[in-house]
Amino acid sequence: xxxxxxxxxxxxxxxxxxxxxxxxxxxxxxxxxxxxxxxxxxxxxxxxxxxxxxxxxxxxxxxxxxxxxxxxxxxxxxxxxxxxxxxxxxxxxxxxxxxxxxxxxxxxxxxxxxxxxxxxxxxxxxxxxxxxxxxxxxxxxxxxxxxxxxxxxxxxxxxxxxxxxxxxxxxxxxxxxxxxxxxxxxxxxxxxxxxxxxxxxxxxxxxxxxxxxxxxxxxxxxxxxxxxxxxxxxxxxxxxx
Amino acid sequence: xxxxxxxxxxxxxxxxxxxxxxxxxxxxxxxxxxxxxxxxxxxxxxxxxxxxxxxxxxxxxxxxxxxxxxxxxxxxxxxxxxxxxxxxxxxxxxxxxxxxxxxxxxxxxxxxxxxxxxxxxxxxxxxxxxxxxxxxxxxxxxxxxxxxxxxxxxxxxxxxxxxxxxxxxxxxxxxxxxxxxxxxxxxxxxxxxxxxxxxxxxxxxxxxxxxx
Numbered sequence: 430x431x432x433x434x435x436x437x438x439x440x441x442x443x444x445x446x447x448x449x450x451x452x453x454x455x456x457x458x459x460x461x462x463x464x465x466x467x468x469x470x471x472x473x474x475x476x477x478x479x480x481x482x483x484x485x486x487x488x489x490x491x492x493x494x495x496x497x498x499x500x501x502x503x504x505x506x507x508x509x510x511x512x513x514x515x516x517x518x519x520x521x522x523x524x525x526x527x528x529x530x531x532x533x534x535x536x537x538x539x540x541x542x543x544x545x546x547x548x549x550x551x552x553x554x555x556x557x558x559x560x561x562x563x564x565x566x567x568x569x570x571x572x573x574x575x576x577x578x579x580x581x582x583x584x585x586x587x588x589x590x591x592x593x594x595x596x597x598x599x600x601x602x603x604x605x606x607x608x609x610x611x612x613x614x615x616x617x618x619x620x621x622x623x624x625x626x627x628x629x630x631x632x633x634x635x636x637x638x639x640x641x642x643x644x645x646x647x648x649x650x651x652x653x654x655x656x657x658x659x660x661x662x663x664x665x666x667x668x669x670x
Numbered sequence: 671x672x673x674x675x676x677x678x679x680x681x682x683x684x685x686x687x688x689x690x691x692x693x694x695x696x697x698x699x700x701x702x703x704x705x706x707x708x709x710x711x712x713x714x715x716x717x718x719x720x721x722x723x724x725x726x727x728x729x730x731x732x733x734x735x736x737x738x739x740x741x742x743x744x745x746x747x748x749x750x751x752x753x754x755x756x757x758x759x760x761x762x763x764x765x766x767x768x769x770x771x772x773x774x775x776x777x778x779x780x781x782x783x784x785x786x787x788x789x790x791x792x793x794x795x796x797x798x799x800x801x802x803x804x805x806x807x808x809x810x811x812x813x814x815x816x817x818x819x820x821x822x823x824x825x826x827x828x829x830x831x832x833x834x835x836x837x838x839x840x841x842x843x844x845x846x847x848x849x850x851x852x853x854x855x856x857x858x859x860x861x862x863x864x865x866x867x868x869x870x871x872x873x874x875x876x877x878x879x880x881x882x
Binding site: 437453461534 | 701723724725726727728736745746748749750751753755756757758759760761762763764768772773775776777778779801822823824850853854855
């Protein structure tokens with residue numbers, strides 16, 4: 430090993446900007462995920478299975494499915510995101526890349542935001558894209574499907590963001606799965622209620638502007654607060670490990 | 671001759687699982703010196719390094735970075751220190767090239783040729799595009815060590831760098847550390863390997879006192 434022609438050691442005054450560091454974190458996560466495609470398919474398969482099994486297990490009647498279809502899709506999507514959360518930091522923690530992330534000079538909450546964004550694009554967004562197909566399967570009408578996809582599009586990033594706090598908090602624990610669910614589910618409930626409520630209101634012909642605005646407010650709230658909370662939780666988990 | 675200390679620990683104390691690992695530990699790390707942390711297994715070497723790196727908050731006392739409390743300027747500290755831990759920070763699914771590029775991206779992005787040169791410098795020429803999970807444990811550590819050939823950070827904190835490295839590699843790392851110290855870098859290592867470099871400072875753990 431030799432390092433030819435290195436000059437004398439000087440303090441580093443100017444580091445890498447936060448945006449390019451975020452981009453690096455994001456692209457690494459996406460690259461890793463595409464090297465392990467079966468992990469990407471897991472939440473999608475779960476989503477499809479739950480929605481297909483419901484008519485078989487409860488009732489295949491059109492009136493029942495039209496009434497509860499949006500709820501079924503929302504619950505299935507929520508659980509699919511929940512299942513994928515444990516992976517958000519776990520692998521990085523095990524191989525030491527998380528240590529290096531925490532020690533980067535850029536603000537940690539921005540780097541976590543990049544990770545969470547990658548998580549949403551790899552799990553939440555495919556669910557949203559698959560939802561119209563499953564919506565047709567449970568006999569939702571065209572308008573309801575559009576509204577359903579819209580609520581999922583606003584709602585699933587909220588699920589990823591809130592989930593990042595739970596994933597960071599339970600990182601050092603051996604059986605994190607149960608605790609993670611217990612911590613996170615109560616925070617998911619408002620998103621679920623407003624998500625399905627929007628579709629129900631649209632089905633009754635009511636205006637959905639207010640509902641969507643509230644969901645938008647959830648998203649803004651999660652986007653601005655969750656990365657800070659997750660960063661603090663991550664430092665605590667790191668400190669205890 | 672003596673320059674300002676980069677990092678200064680004053681009355682450092684750490685308790686873990688209700689066991690006192692060390693107390694009244696004071697030392698300073700000056701540019702151009704190599705410091706070796708010594709002690710038996712479980713004496714807190716890794717814990718001390720994690721504290722110094724800024725990963726662990728389970729300590730009391732004072733840590734000064736360039737003469738000022740480190741908490742006041744964490745960003746400058748993180749920018750100027752490099753920590754290599756037990757876990758190499760290498761993603762098994764990515765190739766050495768991609769791993770190194772990702773690790774450098776947040777600190778000082780360099781051209782791919784420089785990365786390839788660093789990998790070749792650690793004996794990984796020809797492995798640039800093989801997924802790291804197909805490499806041996808020693809080779810994976812060498813990927814992490816390739817950073818040392820590019821890194822510019824004045825302070826290096828290296829935890830057990832010689833683990834899983836063959837005899838020739840150990841010699842090469844020793845030479846690299848020696849050269850780094852001559853260039854004016856500060857290096858702190860924990861190791862069970864019998865490392866002897868001129869002017870080496872030692873911190874003894876296990877008895878609770880620092881010996882300069």
